[in-house]
Amino acid sequence: MAPEIEVAVQQLPHGAGLPLPEYQSADAAGMDLRAALAEHEPLTLRPMARALVPTALAIALPPGYEAQVRPRSGLAYRHGISVLNAPGTIDADYRGEVQVLLVNLGGENVLIERGMRIAQLVVAPVTRAQLRLVEALPETQRGAGGFGSTGGT
Numbered sequence: 546m547a548p549e550i551e552v553a554v555q556q557l558p559h560g561a562g563l564p565l566p567e568y569q570s571a572d573a574a575g576m577d578l579r580a581a582l583a584e585h586e587p588l589t590l591r592p593m594a595r596a597l598v599p600t601a602l603a604i605a606l607p608p609g610y611e612a613q614v615r616p617r618s619g620l621a622y623r624h625g626i627s628v629l630n631a632p633g634t635i636d637a638d639y640r641g642e643v644q645v646l647l648v649n650l651g652g653e654n655v656l657i658e659r660g661m662r663i664a665q666l667v668v669a670p671v672t673r674a675q676l677r678l679v680e681a682l683p684e685t686q687r688g689a690g691g692f693g694s695t696g697g698t
């Protein structure tokens with residue numbers, strides 16, 4: 546069983562009637578976020594276009610936590626819809642509306658409608674680093690090797 550924390554959530558007026566995010570299975574890591582677009586104003590996302598989609602949710606994470614806005618694999622597989630800044634970061638001190646920056650990487654127009662599950666929200670603990678300026682770093686076998694330095698396959 547994963548540890549649970551309580552997160553205060555507010556549903557903004559334009560979300561009225563939409564279900565709150567829920568975990569879809571017993572051990573799901575993410576809760577689905579729904580598009581809080583107006584009923585009569587669906588969004589057509591053209592190939593390579595991006596759009597900031599409202600969720601009508603505002604949350605108060607406890608200090609020491611973040612929430613990540615991640616793509617849904619089904620939408621990505623079927624339509625090429627992803628989250629452009631994935632994973633989007635919701636800071637613990639953010640009190641504005643959670644928004645989802647969708648991008649259409651597929652070849653066809655995709656219609657985003659009110660109530661559609663467009664992304665998922667994963668709450669995770671955060672470690673903050675205290676930077677300490679030094680003259681030299683401890684040596685390792687890898688050293689500065691990266692970007693394929695261990696071979697192509």
Ligand SMILES: O=c1ccn([C@H]2C[C@H](O)[C@@H](COP(=O)(O)OP(=O)(O)OP(=O)(O)O)O2)c(=O)[nH]1
Nearest residue numbers: 614630632633634635636639642643644645646
């Ligand atoms: O996918 C996202 C990413 C961010 N945010 C909100 C919550 C986050 O706490 C705030 C700032 O995000 P970020 O730090 O990624 O944005 P920035 O471009 O660095 O802006 P800022 O200067 O406001 O920090 O915007 C979202 O609603 N959705």
